[in-house]
Amino acid sequence: MPTRPLTIAAIALLCSAAAAGAETATVIRARHLFDATSGRLVEPGLVVVSGTTIAAVGASAALPAGARVIDVGDATLLPGFIDAHVHITDEFSGDHYRDFYHSMLRFPVEQSFYAERYAHATLAAGFTTVRVLGSADWVDVALRNAIEAGLVQGPRMIVAAHAVGSPGGHCDQGAFPPEKVAPLDPIHGICSGPESCREAVRDQMKWGASVIKICASGGVLSEADPLKVPQLTVAELEAIIGEAHRWGRKVAAHAHAHGDEAARLAIDAGVDSIEHGSFLSVETLKLMKQKGVYLVPTRLAAWFVNSHADGYPPPIAAKARMIADSHAEMMRNAMRIGVPIAFGTDSGVSPHGMNAKEFSLLVELGMTPTAALLAATRDAARLLGVDAVTGTLEPGKSADIVAVPGNVLDNIAATEHPLLVVARGVIVARPQ
Ligand SMILES: [Zn+2]
Structure with a gap:
């Protein structure tokens, strides 16, 4: 499946994220989140990214003041x-x-x-x-x-x-x-x-x-x-x-x-x-x-x-x-x-x-x-041998995150159409 090139908007986000450094937190929200530590789907999905790493995960996570919010709606957040x-x-x-x-x-x-x-x-x-x-x-x-x-x-x-x-x-x-x-x-x-x-x-x-x-x-x-x-x-x-x-x-x-x-x-x-x-x-x-x-x-x-x-x-x-x-x-x-x-x-x-x-x-x-x-x-x-760094959405790990449409456990083919890809805290793809 060929993926679409980065849009201008995604490139702008990427540049601003890179320039902002560790101070600017980003909150990524979705209806679901695939928890790869338990293998369960949890709701709602919420990941706080600070710089290149995950600062917090889950509905009870404290939202940093002034954080940028990206809401992907009816989608599932997963580890990259x-x-x-x-x-x-x-x-x-x-x-x-x-x-x-x-x-x-x-x-x-x-x-x-x-x-x-x-x-x-x-x-x-x-x-x-x-x-x-x-x-x-x-x-x-x-x-x-x-x-x-x-x-x-x-x-x-x-x-x-x-x-x-x-x-x-x-x-x-x-x-x-x-x-x-x-x-x-x-x-x-x-x-x-x-x-x-x-x-x-x-x-x-x-x-x-x-x-x-x-x-x-x-x-x-x-x-x-x-x-x-x-x-x-x-x-x-x-x-x-x-x-x-x-x-x-x-x-x-x-x-x-x-x-x-x-x-x-x-x-x-x-x-x-x-x-x-x-x-x-x-x-x-x-x-x-x-x-x-x-x-x-x-x-x-x-x-x-x-x-x-x-x-x-x-x-x-x-x-x-x-x-x-x-x-x-x-x-x-x-x-x-x-x-x-x-x-x-x-x-x-x-x-x-x-x-x-x-x-x-x-x-x-x-x-x-x-x-x-x-x-x-x-x-x-x-x-x-990279499980200390990535593979699950947990605080302290690299902010490697994918969002796919809907409930991924109901439709595994949704993985072929990511809505958002974040790698080491940087938005690298956000097809419109
Ligand atoms: Zn081979």
Whole structure:
């Protein structure tokens, strides 16, 4: 769903909010508020914002004198949404080969202009925090730094830099003749053997990665590698995960893996989340629950690739069809077993700004609207390690707030049409 650009009025509000600093309080009112600490809807909704943080929440909150009041009426206030799996620096154009060509030809600086646009679309859709799981040329690190410096607007970003995987695997760039395109090396995340993979992880962290992404199994959007085959050995997984954990970084494992061998190896080696998880068995899901390993289902990617199969080469379209049904069955098992689930979309595969479509897709699979909203707020914040800062509307946390029309528990698709987005106390989108 493309989001509308900022209106002049919204930009003016934004500028005045930024200029006013911490002294000017803003009161945001709505009929409902989704309390992500309890999972309940409370009425009326009221949040007092002071500077970049939440000063008070709830109907009994004291209203500061002279506070600016924004009343969004029959709407629900929620914590800013969190997407635990995006590729903020790229976007599918409808033509897989054209995208591949562009990704090889564009200068990193040129790509960063696209990335800034995608980051803004994501923010305007209500996603105030994202985890970026793999991008080329350090563009995600650079964009994260520019956002933190206040140069450009975008979500709070936890970034992986280059995804770490084996030569010829899902994280590699393709089998170009080495005389034409230099093969990737550990600096670019491609490694063989535990020492080489340890180096790859250290390189990503050296240049700014705050999370590590690995390709534990084959993938859908790479032509040559079979989904079934684990792409990292036990020794490589232990080197990668051990090194990341020593630095206090979490590890997210891309894993489809028929028979779920790759996911199992990654879980045994201590991985923190399994991404996609299309073929996870009941036994592995139970193990994930027991160990507290999150599932990030990225249902939107499975849905989008299937419904736009014409834009992909036949081997990729075939893989997408292969995972669709098993992914739905795996999700139903995961919900029944009670595996911790964090909301993630794989956006970039689908257009940035369409992230909230994932809510409806999760609910279609049988997830309650409350559980879907918690997955994108409190629970994703825990997985990303930002739960002290965001994920719930509580005093002292970052003023990351979304308002959507009506009662969100009655209509989960309302999340696709935010009325107001506030990120770190600044109004970043207020479609008229
Ligand atoms: Zn991905």
